[in-house]
Amino acid sequence: MSRSIDSLIDTLEQASQLPTKRRTVNIDPTVDALASALYETGALPDEVVRLVNLVTKPSHLTQAIVGTIIRHLYPATKVPREALLQVLGCLGHGELKPSLSSQHLLLRWLVMVNNVLEDPALLSQAYSVLFNLLNTAALRPQLCHLLALITRRKHVRPFRIQALLSLSRHTGNDPALTGLLRVYKSYYPEIIVGDATKGRASSFKHPDPQWRSQLEEIQASHLGERDKAATTRNKFQMNHLLGKQINGQRRIVIPAAHTLQAHESSVTLAEIDGPENLAKNLDKIELPSQLIAVLADPLLQKLMALKPNNEAHMRVNNWVLSCLSDVSSGNAGIDVLLDMVEILQDYVSSTQLLTPTLLHVFAELFQIWDGSERREVILDVLSYLPLSNYDNLYKNTLGPLEACILDNTAERQLILLSFYTALLRRWRVIMLSANDPSALPLPSVAKLVSHVNLLCLTISQTSPTVSSLLSIFEFFNCAQSLLGIPSLSAAALVETPPPSLVYLAHFSHSPAVVSSLYSVVAGFKRGLEAAMTQNLARTPTQRESENIRTFNGFLMDICNCIWRAKAFGTTDANARGCQVSRVVVSSLQQYLAAADPESPLSSAFDVSHSPALCLQSLYYIRGLEDTAVAEKDGYLQERHGGPVTQKSLVALRHRGGLELSWQEYRLGVLRHLEENGFGGISTLMYNTMKNLMQAKSS
Template sequence: MADRHETLIGDVEEASKLPAKRRAAAIKPTIERLTDSLYENGALPDDLVRLVGLVTHPRHLDQASLAAIVRNLYPTAKVPGDAILDVVGCLGHGELKPSLTIQGHLLRWLVMVYHVLEEPEALSRAYAVLFNLLDTAAIRPQLCHVLALITRRKHVRPFRIQAVLALSRQTGSDPALTGLLRVFKNYYPEIIVGEVTRGRAAAFKHPDPQWRSRLDEIQAEHRSRATVGDTGPRNGFRVNHLLSRQMKGRASSLPTVRTVHAQENSVTLEEIDNADSFVRNLEKFELPSQLVAVLADPLLQKLMILRPNNEASARVKNWVAACARDVKSGDAGAEVLLDVIEVLHDYVSATKSLPSVLLFHVLFTVWNGVDSQEAVLSALSYLPIADFSTLYQKTLQPLENCILKGTSETQLILLNFYTSLLRNWSITVFSTEDNLSPNVSSIADLIEHVHNLALTISQSSPSNTTAAHLAILDFYEVTATITAHPNILQSLRQAIPHPSLVYILHFSPSLAVFCRLCDVLATYKRGLGTIVSQTPELSELDKARLKVFNGFLMDICNCIWRVRAFSSSDKNAQGCHVAAPVVGALEAYAKMIDPDTPLESMFDVSHSPVLCAQSLECIRELEDIELAEKDGDLRERHGGPVTQKSLAALRNRGGLNLEWQEYRLAVINHLEERGFVGIPRLMYVTMKILMRSREQSGNGSVLERSNGSVLTLRY
């Protein structure tokens, strides 16, 4: 498509150098093909600069062709500054200038692409040039619209006010000039008074909403095709003048940032367009008249975060509460409430605080649980820590009633919400000086509440089991992080997940799930170990839960390292909670399919369904290293899977000389090198033999030949 544009633009450029009578063929069909292609696919930045230059520089093209090109200048990305300067430079009177009609089209185009300019400050720097062209009546309406968009407080000067007033009187109160004066009045209401601004004025609406809609489609399609999309992040250091576009309906529209009663020596947010000027004037800013604009204006959000104001925060809360009361009384519909929450989402994400929970209490009575779901859940994830029973009764339970539809998908949505809520609560507690606040117990209650939800999901997500398991582990990774902070949680009751859940994740067919589970348990062990050492006397309930946790450690080590899967003979071992008759049936089945491999060894590092590929890769690498060191003196490779007996037989036949313990340690290190750190981490904090091997790795010590003992938590 780029080649096609290149060819068409080149053909038009060549034809434009000759008068129509000297051309070998008509240019109209080429212009039509070019404009059709621009409408369908838009113009890349380099092509856009060429096309703007084609229109703004002297050419032998008729006015209809030039106008058609301008009407179809759809940029696929940001509009380059060169194109903006070309447009500004072609304005005015002169033989080498485009016609005033084409100049009007170009100014109208600037208005329509203003939100995607690469350098909006380029227009601001040309303010004086644009302002001095206001006496040109043919382009005055479009020019006033451009000036209204780029006007900031620094541009409003007494001589410009006088010039516009004089020109307005000469033209009989031109609506475009009156509209521009009203923009000026927003900055200096005490200077611009009288009847001048009370007449009919231009509304400065978007010239062509359908054109804007097509532009959005082209840019969205271009971003989806691009390898690295330019999503055009919003400038967080400029007032969001298009704020009202984010809301639907008059009842819920938010005002933009306007400082009505600013003084001559004050500084307003409307003047700021970069981070440096914002920082320099942080203590001088005059607060805008409509503080509720903070809900969606990034610059005002930064000001209220860095310079807190209790009165301003109260005004925002009152506005949000008023919206909720309107819906509750029937004066507004549920769609208004959702529009407010869509915008409120930006404010909550920036400030990490929820202005009013009342808004959501009303929402739950009219919400279908689907519309604007992401915005609602994201905003609610910043609920402040409070008494859990009260919070659940008033907020969380109504939310669950709206979200849950009896499917595993809605359960996952709710679990992801609780994960975000717990993460935000933990950040709040970690960042406070008093970590032992009474609200910490609410975190424990929340974790306890989610235990059952996680267990239910693990047993009822057949369509995408691995994704469900990973979502569960997201929650428990946050829980483990909290548990590892001994100054926050002194109780063990909330730290122990349900045993059935742990064993379901243990026997997951995904290596990622099993590895992350081991990492979570290792984190638990570290945190719980610290808590146990600091607690003089544990309650009977805590001792019982600690015994269950020790069972997790023993059972996983029995499966992976000690070749004793489903054993319950060791202290703390729970046999993975598999009943004895079931174990007997599995043993009989194992003998039937492979008499040489007992059931207890089918889940070790060599035979485990999730580890066998990694262990085989490890043995192959060790054999390759041996071959490289001995110049090919390796008579036989291991066929796999590796056992203690097979290693001895291989060694006698001239194969790799490797002890069983050394092999298993090599597999653990191999997993760690490949990024599967959870399994090695759990083994190193629970197996004495591995702890000693790590401590003595530089001393060349020989590993024990025993299976090693498991380090469990003492109580």
């Protein structure tokens, strides 16, 4: 078993106090073991502090050992404030300071861990200290890189600009200084003029991409997803990567958001570092000159949402049309369109706006798209389609999208169903947030649901699996929720699920599917009743009346099967006999009479016999018997031997078994199903059967 990092640090700390010749053991294997352990698991905060102290304080460790430790100093979580202070305090000249080589490595390390600091503001507070070290040539490249990362508008002062210009002239236009000057110029372009920034400049790339990848793996294994996401991107800071490569190639370049006319008293986006600062200066912030940066800059997106600006939207539209012109002329291909959609994803999700101009991108894309490449991004953007005329929407967007995606496989059909579910959810939000919902094209919602009904029916036949049916009912659950919006009278036009699909799921062997179906049916029942009550003064259309009659039919059939022991019956009002042919029903009756004369077909699908519910019913009765045994000191004359019926409960009671009425048993099964996550069954029964409604209200 390998030694722990703590014990390895203990050994090095002891060895650092002794000259090499006085050590009794060779510490090189310890250093190698420590480097390997740090590479695999990283160092915890306390270990980072100890290692930083080890390499920054005077000791007898060789430069090679110090360099090895610094190069392998992977923090497993955040870099603690104490370690950062120790590094900043060791910089500069002095007898007790580390060598310039060590300082160079430490500055390089700060550049690489800049995004995982516990207290990033500390670097900003030490800006003057770092800036004053630029005279040291050995540290200058890494110092300029670090300063470029932490520089904000408040740091750019005339005396610093003058100092940089002077130092640049004396060093023969050092590329690192030129690169830092360009960062300064982005804040005050009218001040820094001339040839100072025209020479060769450092690009300030990450010093070691492989080191960064290993750090991300180590951090991912220690941090939760929430912390990981927080370290990835701060939504209240500008995106300083704009103007650089997108997806590793220069197919599309979004300019960075710079405020070219900034002055000493103005407030720019570059100075905003948090929500409080944004709210405080909202009315004072000057818009950047490159408003097209709103496509990918999270902070500018927030500003545009709080202070809408038509010019920004116009520039976005013009940029899109320009890119489309390149594609149409043959100067660009599908890669540009896909990159464009990827860039638009952030913008659309932030603004919740997918304009007709942006839809032109998809009209062009659908002509050459294979339906697979970057599909998730494309569907995510299209889920923000506006609630508009359905016929036009299907003709121009939804129809071509289906033509690209569908390939006669259930997998692609389910992908499309997931997209339509997301789209319907967004439309529901639009309807709920509208000041006047009646002004919206509400019939489009009903048409969308009717169209997806056919897709769901197809999926139920091509892939009647549990997961597929649950995905279908996820869509219908969203559709039935529309009926619960009181202000949307036209929502009554939303069609109920197709009967064939309902009956297929009703006879499923999965209690999860059956519960989901019954939950959806119960939701539609409540919604239709509310819509009919709201629209008493209006005569329903023929289609609405047929929709309600169809719904009442499978509602009655479900209750006949589960609760009333009248499976496949047609004598009750609205009953359809589950749309099973009388010839088939007669054959089933003859078969069952020969196989089990005590079990008629009419009760073959109740709570005790249904393929989906029989096991849960058995668990319930066994649980009652186990409880009775425990209460009676292990004595129960007889246990129930098979599916529970009203007759078997009476016989069981006479033979010394459980004393349980048929109604108590069925209510108990409903409670048991609800407790085990199948609440849709009890929800439907309590909302449909009159005797259960009264029992629940009492």
